[in-house]
Amino acid sequence: GEKGKxxxxxxxxxxxxxxxxxxxxxxxxxxxxGGLDKEFKYIKFPDRTTATGQMINAYLQGNAEQSDQxxxxxxxxxxxxxxxxxxxxxxxxxxxxxxxYAFSGTVxxxxxxxxxxxxxxxxxxxxxxxxxxxVLFLDISSEDAAKxxxxxxxxxxxxxxxxxxxxxxxxxxxxxNDLNVKTINAGLPLQEVADQIWQAYKNLDEAGxxxxxxxxxx
Ligand code: FDM
Numbered sequence: 001g002e003k004g005k006x007x008x009x010x011x012x013x014x015x016x017x018x019x020x021x022x023x024x025x026x027x028x029x030x031x032x033x034g035g036l037d038k039e040f041k042y043i044k045f046p047d048r049t050t051a052t053g054q055m056i057n058a059y060l061q062g063n064a065e066q067s068d069q070x071x072x073x074x075x076x077x078x079x080x081x082x083x084x085x086x087x088x089x090x091x092x093x094x095x096x097x098x099x100x101y102a103f104s105g106t107v108x109x110x111x112x113x114x115x116x117x118x119x120x121x122x123x124x125x126x127x128x129x130x131x132x133x134x135v136l137f138l139d140i141s142s143e144d145a146a147k148x149x150x151x152x153x154x155x156x157x158x159x160x161x162x163x164x165x166x167x168x169x170x171x172x173x174x175x176x177n178d179l180n181v182k183t184i185n186a187g188l189p190l191q192e193v194a195d196q197i198w199q200a201y202k203n204l205d206e207a208g209x210x211x212x213x214x215x216x217x218x
Contacts, residue, residue, distance in 0.1 A: 007209035009039075009094040011086070011130055012201065013101045015169065016138030017162050018152070019145040020186040021193060025138065026099045028194045029201065033095050041089045044099040045079055052078045060154045068117060072109040076125035079105070086130055090214060102126035102217055103135065107168035111161055119172065131215040134204050135181045136197055137173060139166070144187035 012029070016022045026042060033040045048057040052074050058064035059071050066074070079102065089096050106122040142163050151157035156165075173181045182200045186193055 007093055007211055008214065009090045009092070009096060010134065010204055010210065011090060011096050011098065011132045011214065012204075013098045013103070013132040013135045014138065014197075015100060015103045015135060016186060017140055017145060017166055017169075018157055019148045019150075020138040020140045021190060022138055023099055024190065025136075025193060025197055026097050029197055030097055032198055033097070033201070039092070039094040041086075041094050041096045042099070043082060043086065043096060045082075045101060045104070046075060047078055047082060050078065050081060052081065060156070062155060068109065068112055068114045072105070072117065072122060073125055075105050075109075076102075079126065079129060083129065087214070090130070098132070101132065101135075102129055103137075103169065103172060107165050107172055108156055110168050111156075111164040113164075119168070123172075127217055129217045131179070131217050133180060133210070134200060135173075135179060136200060137169060137181055137183045138186035138193065139169075139183050140186040142166070 014022050014026050014029075023044070026044075030040050030042050046056045046060075047053045055064065055066070056071070056074055056078060059066050059074075086096055086098075102123070105126055106119065109117060109122045110119045142159055145151075145162065146159070151159070151162070156162075173179070173183075182196075184193055184196050184200075188196075
């Protein structure tokens with residue numbers, strides 16, 4: 001359909017566990033959006049290229065230590081420093097596809113079971129970030145993830161951690177009830193997952209141009 005002059009782009013977040021195929025699916029989605037002759041932008045968090053991202057990368061690879069609180073806030077800062085760019089893209093009418101966001105930020109930190117970091121505490125620094133129009137949660141059991149060749153070498157890539165993260169994702173999404181979340185079984189073959197993501201995108205796109213301002217996470 002015709003896009004109104006003031007229509008903003010959609011903010012779409014893809015979330016999920018390690019080995020859920022998130023990044024592959026983001027690329028397939030972007031390619032299909034581009035195929036419709038629409039402008040898109042792909043962003044991955046953590047963005048390891050910035051100053052905060054380099055600190056996060058060193059932590060994840062085991063080359064630096066951080067307190068649980070400090071690394072949590074660095075992940076959040078890594079999103080906050082990208083906000084103006086995201087808003088500019090959305091206002092220019094571009095679709096922004098985000099690979100991990102505040103939801104990963106909250107559940108990976110909460111999964112550490114640090115008694116001074118409740119789920120609420122973990123969510124707090126991300127309050128005010130642009131709120132996605134759609135969250136695609138790629139859900140995969142640890143058995144299915146293991147079939148894909150197991151986890152890598154980074155800090156959180158352990159089965160026990162992943163199981164906690166999965167439960168916390170479900171818990172967090174059940175609590176954020178004004179959020180548009182679509183859970184997709186990421187244990188299905190790649191193309192079936194891609195088809196379901198595309199259907200969810202089409203539903204959003206066909207609902208018409210977005211003229212209202214973007215909301216924020218609360
Ligand atoms: N992760 C990712 C966090 O712990 N907090 C965050 O805010 C984000 C965005 O970092 F284990 C974790 C999730 C994962 C690790 O992510 C690196 P990628 O997607 O593998 O780069």
